[in-house]
Amino acid sequence: MxxxxxxxxxxxxxxxxxxxxxxxxxxxxxxxxxGLLLQMAREGGRILLTRDTRLLQHKGLGRYLFIQxxxxxxxxxxxxxxxxxxxxxxxxxxxxxxNAELGEIEKGEVEGRVPEFVFKQQEDFFHCHGCGxxxxxxxxxxxMMERVREICG
Numbered sequence: 001m002x003x004x005x006x007x008x009x010x011x012x013x014x015x016x017x018x019x020x021x022x023x024x025x026x027x028x029x030x031x032x033x034x035g036l037l038l039q040m041a042r043e044g045g046r047i048l049l050t051r052d053t054r055l056l057q058h059k060g061l062g063r064y065l066f067i068q069x070x071x072x073x074x075x076x077x078x079x080x081x082x083x084x085x086x087x088x089x090x091x092x093x094x095x096x097x098x099n100a101e102l103g104e105i106e107k108g109e110v111e112g113r114v115p116e117f118v119f120k121q122q123e124d125f126f127h128c129h130g131c132g133x134x135x136x137x138x139x140x141x142x143x144m145m146e147r148v149r150e151i152c153g
Contacts, residue, residue: 003025016028
């Protein structure tokens with residue numbers, strides 16, 4: 001069946017970012033057109049994540065998860081638990097900003113594009129195929145994983 005894909009409504013931007021960090025394809029919909037949001041969810045085979053009870057009244061809603069809490073930790077815990085997601089499988093494989101997949105890039109290609117001390121200390125680099133940002137597996141990735149383990153158990 002493949003990994004779950006999501007679309008998060010305008011109230012769930014921080015949750016969308018964290019699902020991307022976990023490697024889940026997550027569109028963040030910041031518009032107010034419910035019809036377009038539902039259409040994008042259906043056509044993209046995405047699970048709708050929402051806190052909007054009005055959305056739940058639409059016909060043809062498709063797959064959805066009503067997010068119960070306003071707090072990020074509880075939101076992430078709910079999504080991981082109810083949808084039985086693996087929070088470690090794809091960690092760091094997507095850009096948290098634009099949702100595109102990350103790909104490996106040769107170290108020589110990032111010289112001058114990352115801080116000098118990072119260039120000297122790191123060997124592995126990744127770039128976003130969407131926005132072009134450069135990432136590396138520094139201590140921030142380990143801290144994110146620790147936070148996810150704390151939240152999700």
